[in-house]
Amino acid sequence: MGLPPELKAVAPDQMRAVLEAAALVALRLTKSKRLADELLSDVFDKLTTTRRWDRSRGLCSTTCWSAAERSEQSAHQQGSGA
Numbered sequence: 001m002g003l004p005p006e007l008k009a010v011a012p013d014q015m016r017a018v019l020e021a022a023a024l025v026a027l028r029l030t031k032s033k034r035l036a037d038e039l040l041s042d043v044f045d046k047l048t049t050t051r052r053w054d055r056s057r058g059l060c061s062t063t064c065w066s067a068a069e070r071s072e073q074s075a076h077q078q079g080s081g082a
Helices: 012-030 033-049 062-080
Strands: none
């Protein structure tokens, strides 16, 4: 399948620099080398396999909203003792 055109256009040294910076951020966020590596792997996988963003769909697809709604619903249920 290969990389999307936007990523193919990035020079290898620039891509390496971005991945190194992302790895550092992931390590600072997770405070775990293993979790940081998993996060970076997931992000790279999503960058290279998900469909392009469509401006007409907005910033967050229905999947994002569904996850947010589930999280809100769960918090509400926990607060009510359900």
